[in-house]
Structures are given as C-alpha cells and as structure tokens.
Amino acid sequence: MKRRDFIYLTGLGTAAALMPGIPVVGKPIALEQTLEGVDPAKKKQMADVALNAARSAGATYTDVRIGRYLNQYVITREDKVENIVNTESYGMGIRVIANGSWGFAATDNLDNDSIAKTAALAVTIAKENSKILTEPVQLAPQKGYGEVTWKAPIEKNAFEVPIKEKVDLLLAVNDAAMKGGADYINSYLFLVNEQKYFASTDGSYIDQDIHRIWPTFFITKIDKQSGKFETRNALSAPMGMGYEYLNARPQDKIKGITTLYKGRYDMLEDARLGAQQAGEKLTAKSVEPGKYDLILDPSHLWLTIHESVGHPSELDRVLGYEANFAGTSFLTLDKWESKKFNFGNKNVNIVADKTQVGSLGAVGYDDEGVQCKEWDVVKDGILVNYQAIRDQAHILGLKESQGCCYADNWSSVQFQRMANISLRPGKEKKSIDDLIRNVKKGIYIIGDGSFSIDQQRYNFQFGGQLYYEIKDGKIAGMLKDVAYQSNTQEFWNSCAGIADQSDYRLGGSFFDGKGQPPQSSAVSHGSSTAHFTGVNVINTSRNIG
Incomplete structure (x- = not known):
C-alpha cells in the first residue's frame, strides 16, 4: 500500500x-x-x-x-x-x-x-x-x-x-x-x-x-512467551477473472515450498500453509547482511517490475507531468533516443500488453476507444519504447496510440495509466529447482512485502512474505528480517536466468494510485521465477530507526 x-x-x-x-x-x-x-x-x-x-x-x-x-x-x-x-x-x-x-x-x-x-x-x-x-x-x-x-x-x-x-x-x-x-x-x-x-x-x-x-x-501468529508476532498474507494475485479463479485444478499446481498455482488459486490450502509458515517465521534465523544471489518468485517479482519498470516507462512521468505528486523517471527521452540505453542484460525482455487473458488490465479497447495490443518496452536489455496515449503519441513519432488510457470512474477524466508490464519467460527449459541448483549462497523470496523506491524509480528496497536460505544449491531453512537493496539498472543487469513459460504467473495491484485528483487502477505483471546475482541484502531488524 x-x-x-x-x-x-x-x-x-x-x-x-x-x-x-x-x-x-x-x-x-x-x-x-x-x-x-x-x-x-x-x-x-x-x-x-x-x-x-x-x-x-x-x-x-x-x-x-x-x-x-x-x-x-x-x-x-x-x-x-x-x-x-x-x-x-x-x-x-x-x-x-x-x-x-x-x-x-x-x-x-x-x-x-x-x-x-x-x-x-x-x-x-x-x-x-x-x-x-x-x-x-x-x-x-x-x-x-x-x-x-x-x-x-x-x-x-x-x-x-x-x-x-x-x-x-x-x-x-x-x-x-x-x-x-x-x-x-x-x-x-x-x-x-x-x-x-x-x-x-x-x-x-x-x-x-x-x-x-x-x-x-491476513494471518497473525503470536509467541505467547515473548509477545512477538509474525504475519503471513495470502499469496493470491488479484485477477481479471470470474469465480473460476477460486477453483484450483491439480494440473495448475506448481511444485514448491508453498501453495503456488498457475492461473488458479486454492485459498484453503494457502491458509493452512500460511498459518504454519507464520509460526515458522517466529523461530526462523535472522539473516546476515551481505551479498546474495536471489531467486525471486513471480508472487514477489511482480511488485519489483511494477515499481522499477512499469512506473518509470510511463511517458507522462518521463515528461514530468507527475512530478508534483508521484515523481519523475530516470528513463528520460535521451536514453530512448540513443537506441542503446542499457536497462538490463540480454536476459531482460519487458513487454506491455493490454490484451493478456486473466490480467487485471485486459480490455478490448481503452478509454479513448483505441483497440488494445502488445508492444516491447525493453528488448534484449535495451530500452525501446514507453507507454503512451493519443495526445502523447506524436512525441515518440508513433502513428497511433498504444491504447493505455484509463479512468477509474465515469466521473474521472481518463489519462495515461500503466499497461500490464511483464518480464518474458526464459527461452530455455528451466524450472525453479534448476535455478536454485545453480546458487551457492542465496535467498529464495516468495510473496510481496514492504518496499521503498525513490522519486525517479531508480534506487529501491524490497521485502517479501517468505524467505528461504539457499546453500550449495539446496534450501537450508527459513530466514526472516530480509530486504534487498539495489538500483534499477544494476538489478536488471544482474539477471542470470529466468524459468521457462511453464512457470509463468501473474501478480498485480488492484489499487495503483496516480494523478491529481488521485485515481486508482488495476494492473497485472507477469513473470517466471528469476535469478539475480550479487544483490545487497540488509537485516531489517537491525535497520530500524
């Protein structure tokens, strides 16, 4: 929030x-x-x-x-x-x-x-x-x-x-x-x-x-002796679906530590595991600060994509229209014009898509009557485009709008809002286990948590719901008090591998705020589990105050 x-x-x-x-x-x-x-x-x-x-x-x-x-x-x-x-x-x-x-x-x-x-x-x-x-x-x-x-x-x-x-x-x-x-x-x-x-x-x-x-x-577990408590929120994603979302099927289940489903959600199983994991967090080892490889589940990575890719690639932020309220963007027009700005390494391909079935932002036509579509934002690590609407298209030399105009109510004026922004899966066959197997010292993070990011969407810090220590390619137990710090370029250039399409899942925000007067929109961000190397991890219990 x-x-x-x-x-x-x-x-x-x-x-x-x-x-x-x-x-x-x-x-x-x-x-x-x-x-x-x-x-x-x-x-x-x-x-x-x-x-x-x-x-x-x-x-x-x-x-x-x-x-x-x-x-x-x-x-x-x-x-x-x-x-x-x-x-x-x-x-x-x-x-x-x-x-x-x-x-x-x-x-x-x-x-x-x-x-x-x-x-x-x-x-x-x-x-x-x-x-x-x-x-x-x-x-x-x-x-x-x-x-x-x-x-x-x-x-x-x-x-x-x-x-x-x-x-x-x-x-x-x-x-x-x-x-x-x-x-x-x-x-x-x-x-x-x-x-x-x-x-x-x-x-x-x-x-x-x-x-x-x-x-x-939202689950809370209390240690009666110490009075300390831990929480575990649902790992569900808000979706552009009907009630069928709550009917998880066996074929949708993804092998893992917790309840992970592809396109469906088992709320009962998630609650059972959530209570157990909240208890485990009470006795989990507090993380030692330092450099770690990170394995980031889509239930976590969606928020990092949202903040470090989605917002800075909104053209109105780039142009300064949001500076007074929500900030600007480090992705200034000169970086796009150069056609060689290194947003990330060659593993990083980011796509905007207003048509993705099941996503929160999926519609046939935007609020300017433009038929929605898909387009590249980052291709092979290079910034190639932004998100624009009809009265911005000429700035980028576009012949048509990209169809990402939205108003949250009939009483609100429509303006440029974030499309579904997603990380394309890896092309090689690769599972979560394959990614973990390649890590000597790392942390596997599941679920989204608190975060902080600067006004230009460059320097950031992210936490999650569940953290598991990785030693020599194997899960070694639960950790707590974890957050990682990086900047957008450094982070996306550290992407060492992405699981394949079979692991691809959507996360998202039901209430993404923007504008004056403020409006709220719903947007999804998809990815497969991804591996990032040498990321700085802090201990949040030692960084209070």
Whole structure:
C-alpha cells in the first residue's frame, strides 16, 4: 500500500476500515440489482445526445464514457462475518477538444437535458483552458469501429455466486488457519464488474463488460512467551477473472515450498500453509547482511517490475507531468533516443500488453476507444519504447496510440495509466529447482512485502512474505528480517536466468494510485521465477530507526 494510495482511500467508507487497502466506492444497492444490465441501445441514445450537444457548442472532438461500476465486498474475521456490501456507481463523463484544448465534465443525471448541459459545460471548460494553452492538443489518428462489444472471457460470473457460498468459503479459510495455529485471521473477497460504454466523434460505439476478483487474507501468529508476532498474507494475485479463479485444478499446481498455482488459486490450502509458515517465521534465523544471489518468485517479482519498470516507462512521468505528486523517471527521452540505453542484460525482455487473458488490465479497447495490443518496452536489455496515449503519441513519432488510457470512474477524466508490464519467460527449459541448483549462497523470496523506491524509480528496497536460505544449491531453512537493496539498472543487469513459460504467473495491484485528483487502477505483471546475482541484502531488524 503506497502512501499516496492511503491518503486517497481513507474516509471512503466505514467498511474500508475493515478491509486494508480496499476502498468502498459508490452507493449501496441490493444484491439482485448487481445482475441487472443497461440496454446498449439506451446507452447509444444517451451518447448521441452528448456528442451532438458538444458539437453544437463548438467541440472539434468529443468522447463519451457511460460507466456502471459494481463492487461486492465480503469481509470476515475468525468465525464472524464482519460485513457484506454491494455498491454501484453509474454516470457519464464527457471529454471534448475545443479551441485546441481539453475540457471535461461529468454527471449522474442521465436525462437528455442534463446530458446536453454537461456536454456544453465540458466545451466551456475547454474554451477557458485554451486561454492559457501553449500548444494545441495533437491527437494520434484513430479509426472508428462502429458498434462493437467486448466481454471478459470469464467462465463464472462471481456476482451470480450465492453469498452463502462465498461466506462459507471464507469462514472455512479462517477455520483452516486457526486450526493450523493462527491467532488471528481476516479474510476478504472483493469483486468488481465494470460495465463501460464508449462513444466518440471518430465513429465508435464500444460496449465492454470487465470482471476482476481478489480473494485475500491476513494471518497473525503470536509467541505467547515473548509477545512477538509474525504475519503471513495470502499469496493470491488479484485477477481479471470470474469465480473460476477460486477453483484450483491439480494440473495448475506448481511444485514448491508453498501453495503456488498457475492461473488458479486454492485459498484453503494457502491458509493452512500460511498459518504454519507464520509460526515458522517466529523461530526462523535472522539473516546476515551481505551479498546474495536471489531467486525471486513471480508472487514477489511482480511488485519489483511494477515499481522499477512499469512506473518509470510511463511517458507522462518521463515528461514530468507527475512530478508534483508521484515523481519523475530516470528513463528520460535521451536514453530512448540513443537506441542503446542499457536497462538490463540480454536476459531482460519487458513487454506491455493490454490484451493478456486473466490480467487485471485486459480490455478490448481503452478509454479513448483505441483497440488494445502488445508492444516491447525493453528488448534484449535495451530500452525501446514507453507507454503512451493519443495526445502523447506524436512525441515518440508513433502513428497511433498504444491504447493505455484509463479512468477509474465515469466521473474521472481518463489519462495515461500503466499497461500490464511483464518480464518474458526464459527461452530455455528451466524450472525453479534448476535455478536454485545453480546458487551457492542465496535467498529464495516468495510473496510481496514492504518496499521503498525513490522519486525517479531508480534506487529501491524490497521485502517479501517468505524467505528461504539457499546453500550449495539446496534450501537450508527459513530466514526472516530480509530486504534487498539495489538500483534499477544494476538489478536488471544482474539477471542470470529466468524459468521457462511453464512457470509463468501473474501478480498485480488492484489499487495503483496516480494523478491529481488521485485515481486508482488495476494492473497485472507477469513473470517466471528469476535469478539475480550479487544483490545487497540488509537485516531489517537491525535497520530500524
């Protein structure tokens, strides 16, 4: 949880206090209402009112987003249900260009008169903004797609699953953890359904249905004699999937120390092991600081990718648009222009992909009506591209947007957000065991933890959930108090090997904060387990204060 996210999320609802890092947004609605839809023909009619009104008021370009955002929260603690909440946020955002400048306005009154007035207001704002404009907006060309639909390829709509089934699962998870020795456990299920309709003067009418799911828990184990405690959070990844995510299959299981599945999640098994591992952490050996080889599981590496690759390759950060709030980037344009900037070694290939099935950021079209795609950011260790949207594409000489524009709500203006940024797997057949076998002195890290990174996304420190000492190619026992320090270039140049596609998994952030006023987006980062050599490890218990 980032500090800027915390500032944004506090005060968003009483249930949020029971769910660390999860905001409650929208008004409460009845469960059965979450299954109701809005007729696309009705949405097209409303969009046309906005498009025509904006044109009449002087807009040279207009796009309209009609959004229905549904959330469901199921919250438990030990043997109790703490809360069950269903919320809805529904309205329209209208963005225009007039006199070469952007303008935006939004409304949740969706009668024709209110829509027309909101469109006129957006144009008025654009014209006022143009008075201080230094350069007119330059939009990359974008063809219209006509009337199209895109639906997330889910197998089971989680909103249709009875609440009792969800509660029974979470209480069973809690029971398994308590029987395994946990003293406390909170478990949660958070569901999202975004029903988004986009229309523009380019000629697109795009109806999309997007689903996300996040099952998670937080276990605490206390040493009764010393009063010390350890925690173990769920190793689940939030996913762009339906309820099928919770139906782990035998063929999905990856051999390892803890519960690791490819594309599915066994929450019960994770809770049982989580309680056991929290107890083991109480008696684990405290790490000796020094240089170690690191074997980083995808459940951990996703966050390092997010912070050290995802954020610095966002073009708006590179250009300084985020400097006041979130920082800038060490990946300045001159490094890209040189065509030889050494981001990492030849093992490092980073791809941006808004189409990856099961990922949090997967959609058919972004919030500018651009069809989503995949592109290289780092190729054979060299920086080759950034993440850009329609009004930035010309800066990079691109003929089209890369399709990574997003708004977290109908009432928020869309802007450049991180695509799914992932490390490509190794090309040679290689397992986790193969990587460990090559390490003389190292640490195997599983799960994400606390982290710190500077404003340019260069110098950093990362912790995790579980740490295992490696001696002479074998696991030698559990460690604790581990964090590693490096800088982005040094770290990615130390990548000695990556497991193959069979180990590839997604991690991700359900709430990545950015912008003023702040918005939150969901994004995934994939990788296989990777080996990094000679990384500086500190003992966190000796570095307090």
